[in-house]
Amino acid sequence: MAVSLVDGCRETTLDTIKRYAYCYAAMSSIHRQTGRPNWFCAFTIGGKRVFRSTKTADKKQAREICRAWHKAALLARKGNGKLTVEAAREVIARGVGDVFAATNVESLPSATVRTWCETWLEAKSLEAEASTHSRYARIAGRFIEFLGAKADRDIATLEPLDITRFRDREAKELSRATANLSLKVLRVCFGEAMRQELRTGNPAVKVKVLELRDKSTRRAFTTAEIKRILQACGDDAEWRGLVLFGLYLGQRLGDLAKLTWRAVNLESNEIAFTARKTGRRIVLPLVQPLADYLSGLPAGDDPDAFIFPRAASATRTGTLSNQFRELLVSAGLVAPRSHESTGKGRSQSRETSALSFHSLRHSVVTMLKQAGVSDVL
Incomplete structure (x- = not known):
């Protein structure tokens, strides 16, 4: 022996x-x-x-x-x-x-939680929209801050319990919906770490999403409310157009703001574009109210020019959402927000409003049902 x-x-x-x-x-x-x-x-x-x-x-x-x-x-x-x-x-x-x-000649691949998050965010800056990358960065930043000294340990030492405690803190200090979003982002982040052979398992996958106790309170606009919103637009033709496009197309504000003339096909009466959030190709009919609106805009030779140039220049969709809320205030549909300090900080979650630009999507569904259109469509 x-x-x-x-x-x-x-x-x-x-x-x-x-x-x-x-x-x-x-x-x-x-x-x-x-x-x-x-x-x-x-x-x-x-x-x-x-x-x-x-x-x-x-x-x-x-x-x-x-x-x-x-x-x-x-x-x-x-x-x-x-x-x-x-x-x-x-x-x-x-x-x-x-x-x-x-x-082995080469050393074993390794990274701390902090350095991996930084590496992952750098890669995402090339793949994701600026607003999406900013959201990822905020979530990763809160996670690193939550871990404290643990953030500088090897990523292989990260456990599901660390993710669970972070999820629970997000739910307590922000909201359950935010906690679930943060969990999903961490799943993607550490899933990539697995593919890079920095871990043998994804700790975030073992953590469950939280059940939402309160369903969304958002509702559709009534016909009378839509008329009041259009009246509140006044001489602002761009916002009037965004409201009409949101009403008849039922798409997200961020996607509508980035529409170019290339998306419009007057021969087939269609609007085609790729949704930024899902990456899906969407083709929708160009109904007469939208065709009438487009015909009233100055004609240009650049097919890549934005239909709504001011909205397209906004760096965050949240900026446009706040502008739309001001229209709702002018229309007398919501109360103005108070800018007085609550002592809870900017990270405190804000109560979801029953009315927002997203309500136009609900309005589309309601209008289709009233017209007898099948849910399958």
């Missing part, structure tokens, strides 16, 4: 029985039995000598595995027989890295 002492007692002839006994009891060693390819590790736990297979026939790997187990045992002995979770994670992370480095 081959024997190799790992720590403290090198692979040399031992001088005395006393020295051998000390090394045997205090140090770890690897052994390979005749007829068995894998190396075994011998080390001491709680005063007892144990032997465990390293599951590898590679001597360098076996030595590093045994050394990691020995370090964990020493830390447990210093902690009166208990190894803390943090210490165990550190031993495992370093041990795995040492084992990998023992037989």
Whole structure:
């Protein structure tokens, strides 16, 4: 049987029985039995000598595995027989890295939670819309702040409990809907870390989304309310057009604001564009009220020119949503918001309004049902 002492007692002839006994009891060693390819590790736990297979026939790997187990045992002995979770994670992370480095030229891929989030956000800046990237960055920033010192630990040490506690804090300080959105973003973030082989599992996938206790209070506009909104637009032809497009097309404000003349086909009476949120190609009929509105706009030669240039220049859809709310205030449909400090900070969630630009989408559905159009359409 081959024997190799790992720590403290090198692979040399031992001088005395006393020295051998000390090394045997205090140090770890690897052994390979005749007829068995894998190396075994011998080390001491709680005063007892144990032997465990390293599951590898590679001597360098076996030595590093045994050394990691020995370090964990020493830390447990210093902690009166208990190894803390943090210490165990550190031993495992370093041990795995040492084992990998023992037989590979390249080092084991690794990253802290902080550096990975930064890397992921940098990649998303090239893939996602600016508003979407900003949302991702805010969520990642809150998560890093929540983790504190843990954010600078290896991403492999992140556990579902860390994600769960962050989700619960989001729900408590912001809202359940925001907590669920944050959870979904973290799922995407750490799912990519898995694909980059920085983790073997996605901790966020194991965390459930919260059930929303309060359903959305948003409702459709009545015909009388729509007339009041159009009257509130006054001489602002652009906002009048956005309201009409929202009413007859039922699309998101952000998508309508970015519509170009290329999307309009007067020959087939269609409007075609790609939804920014879903990436779906959408083709809708150009109804007469919209055709009449477009015919009244100045004609141009650039097919990539925006139909609503002022709205298209807004960097955030939230800016446009606030402008639409001002129209609702002017129309007497909602009360103006108070700008007085509540002492809760800007991160505090705002109560969902029953009326918003999104209500125009509900209005479309209501109008279709009243016209007898099938829900399938």
